[in-house]
Amino acid sequence: MSYQGTAHKVGDHIDTDAIIPARFLVTTDVKELGANCMEGLEAGWIKRVKEGDIMVGGENFGCGSSREHAPLSILGAGIPVVVAHSFARIFYRNSFNMGLLLIEVGDDINKINDRDEISIDVEKGVITNKTTGTEITYPPLPEFMREFLTKGGLIPYVKEKLGA
Amino acid sequence: MAHTLAQKILQKHTDQQITEAGQIVQCNVSLALANDITAPLAIKSFRAMGAKKVFDKDRVALVMDHFTPQKDIESAIQVKGVREFAEEQNITHYYEGGDCGVEHALLPELGLVGPGDIVVGADSHTCTYGGLGAFATGLGSTDVAGAMALGSTWFKVPPTIKVEYNGTLPAHVGAKDLILKLIGEIGVAGALYKALEFGGPVVDALDVEGRMCIANMAIEAGGKCGLFPVDEKTIAYTAARGRKDSPMTADAGAVYERIVSFDVSGMSPQIACPHLPENVKPVEEVKNVRLNQVVVGSCTNGRISDLREAAAILKGRKVAKHVRTIILPATPGIWKQALKEGLIEIFMDAGCIVGPATCGPCLGGHMGILADGEVAIATTNRNFKGRMGSLESEVYLSSPCVAAASAIAGEIADPRKL
Numbered sequence: 001m002s003y004q005g006t007a008h009k010v011g012d013h014i015d016t017d018a019i020i021p022a023r024f025l026v027t028t029d030v031k032e033l034g035a036n037c038m039e040g041l042e043a044g045w046i047k048r049v050k051e052g053d054i055m056v057g058g059e060n061f062g063c064g065s066s067r068e069h070a071p072l073s074i075l076g077a078g079i080p081v082v083v084a085h086s087f088a089r090i091f092y093r094n095s096f097n098m099g100l101l102l103i104e105v106g107d108d109i110n111k112i113n114d115r116d117e118i119s120i121d122v123e124k125g126v127i128t129n130k131t132t133g134t135e136i137t138y139p140p141l142p143e144f145m146r147e148f149l150t151k152g153g154l155i156p157y158v159k160e161k162l163g164a
Numbered sequence: 165m166a167h168t169l170a171q172k173i174l175q176k177h178t179d180q181q182i183t184e185a186g187q188i189v190q191c192n193v194s195l196a197l198a199n200d201i202t203a204p205l206a207i208k209s210f211r212a213m214g215a216k217k218v219f220d221k222d223r224v225a226l227v228m229d230h231f232t233p234q235k236d237i238e239s240a241i242q243v244k245g246v247r248e249f250a251e252e253q254n255i256t257h258y259y260e261g262g263d264c265g266v267e268h269a270l271l272p273e274l275g276l277v278g279p280g281d282i283v284v285g286a287d288s289h290t291c292t293y294g295g296l297g298a299f300a301t302g303l304g305s306t307d308v309a310g311a312m313a314l315g316s317t318w319f320k321v322p323p324t325i326k327v328e329y330n331g332t333l334p335a336h337v338g339a340k341d342l343i344l345k346l347i348g349e350i351g352v353a354g355a356l357y358k359a360l361e362f363g364g365p366v367v368d369a370l371d372v373e374g375r376m377c378i379a380n381m382a383i384e385a386g387g388k389c390g391l392f393p394v395d396e397k398t399i400a401y402t403a404a405r406g407r408k409d410s411p412m413t414a415d416a417g418a419v420y421e422r423i424v425s426f427d428v429s430g431m432s433p434q435i436a437c438p439h440l441p442e443n444v445k446p447v448e449e450v451k452n453v454r455l456n457q458v459v460v461g462s463c464t465n466g467r468i469s470d471l472r473e474a475a476a477i478l479k480g481r482k483v484a485k486h487v488r489t490i491i492l493p494a495t496p497g498i499w500k501q502a503l504k505e506g507l508i509e510i511f512m513d514a515g516c517i518v519g520p521a522t523c524g525p526c527l528g529g530h531m532g533i534l535a536d537g538e539v540a541i542a543t544t545n546r547n548f549k550g551r552m553g554s555l556e557s558e559v560y561l562s563s564p565c566v567a568a569a570s571a572i573a574g575e576i577a578d579p580r581k582l
Contacts, residue, residue, distance in 0.1 A: 013352055013440060015548045022527040025201045026231075026238030028208055040550045060353040060386060064548060065527075066288040068205050068304035089357050089388055090288055094304035158213040158310045 004119035005053040012058035016065040020073040034076020057084035062091025071095040085109040097154040108136040166417035168324040169391040170359035173299035185323040194281035196311040200228040202286030203246045205305035219315030225257040227267035230523045235530040265495025265521040268292035268463035275405030279394040295376030297394035322359040323421040329366035331429035336579045339374030340563035343381045344434035348444025356386035372401040373469045384441040436561035439549040457540035458489040458571040462526045465543035466494030470564040475507040477568035478514040484574030489516040
């Protein structure tokens with residue numbers, strides 16, 4: 001599993017209202033949610049992103065509401081992974097349930113600047129910053145969580161349990 | 165092993181032996197909850213899981229409270245879908261319309277949550293029930309769908325921060341000030357992935373509604389849950405709602421990650437300034453903030469004790485002409501009680517708008533949205549940028565008492581100086 005793309009750096013404590021404001025929560029459509037991703041941070045933020053780009057957050061990314069629309073809107077925006085200093089708890093759980101990969105790197109987050117080109121080797125736990133030529137290593141995800149992601153999150157897991 | 169309150173409750177609901185924080189345990193849940201924003205996604209996930217029946221039709225609650233009364237066609241369509249699901253599944257606790265209230269005020273009032281329960285809700289303020297001694301936590305829609313299907317879910321056993329309040333609370337200072345003070349101290353990530361356990365003589369003296377207000381904002385410090393010991397007041401509260409519960413405290417010798425203590429004697433009312441609940445200052449340091457809107461309500465402070473507090477300040481006074489002052493009793497039951505006590509008349513005489521039970525303005529949904537440049541003070545729980553409307557608006561958080569005093573003054577005001 002690997003990713004590469006342009007980093008879009010946002011600040012500390014990016015809350016779920018910033019990711020997807022409540023006024024857009026009248027749908028569960030992933031594409032529609034994606035079209036309004038980060039609208040609470042800056043009007044038209046989505047225009048800077050292309051498919052496969054990477055979100056880079058600071059401390060406590062995803063704090064606030066339990067709305068699953070937040071990870072869905074990031075996925076809907078074509079962003080498959082968020083790297084941050086740390087994540088809020090409910091957002092963390094929701095993201096894995098939805099199949100959005102999150103990587104927590106602590107203070108090393110400062111080694112990534114807005115618009116840097118980065119690549120991520122998920123198995124090894126290495127983020128390479130091609131723009132600055134630096135590397136960040138992090139403890140790789142346990143295999144069962146990687147499997148959880150590749151299988152598509154919580155829904156297939158419960159399906160299996162129910163024997164449905 | 166000596167258990168904290170969080171560990172003690174988790175242990176009641178699992179066959180696994182809880183030995184340490186960080187352990188992952190599979191627990192049975194007492195109740196699974198979703199609202200008009202999160203239930204549509206939960207139902208979508210429930211179907212995708214291939215689930216046919218909810219685990220127990222009496223232990224799933226669906227409360228259509230966020231955009232209620234439905235604000236537009238889209239939100240009405242969402243509710244319609246949930247209502248049809250509730251009918252299909254024969255869900256006992258489906259609430260919409262005249263019996264609907266703000267979920268975290270409604271469920272305790274109906275006796276659906278209480279001591280020792282594990283409650284999972286697709287709403288971050290599910291932690292409110294910790295005020296009654298329930299391990300209650302917010303999850304996403306799909307997690308709740310899983311719990312609705314299986315009647316169980318997994319938890320990582322959290323480490324606990326113990327918060328002790330000592331001393332004597334001054335007049336015009338209460339539960340909301342206590343929790344704002346804590347969040348100001350430890351920050352919005354101060355309890356990330358952890359449980360908060362409250363104690364000390366100040367907490368013992370608080371009524372159950374005050375405790376729920378404090379537990380409600382545990383999530384604003386990043387907490388997984390905010391727990392209170394179960395005492396005679398809790399038992400009396402839940403007994404009056406048809407439950408039979410027993411007292412519960414943490415075990416002697418339970419291990420805490422950290423203990424935070426406050427002496428509240430002489431403490432001022434606290435204000436959270438824009439744009440984070442951790443930007444907390446004593447009211448005397450928040451000067452010259454002209455207001456356009458005041459909101460008293462929400463799952464934090466829309467209970468009868470909150471309305472009484474606001475009414476005591478507003479009685480015989482008028483709110484400033486330029487301030488939309490919105491009062492939202494959190495449930496129909498609270499509305500009726502407020503009417504009976506003459507509080508509604510006090511609010512209307514003072515020039516307030518008294519609205520239905522709804523979460524509307526708290527999350528910028530409807531019935532109290534801010535324009536560019538507008539400033540509000542609210543008894544709600546979040547003041548994130550754009551939370552109540554425009555990205556260029558500002559929200560301050562306070563107790564009902566400060567909100568009422570500010571409505572009269574037309575700017576953020578200290579109720580002690582009225």
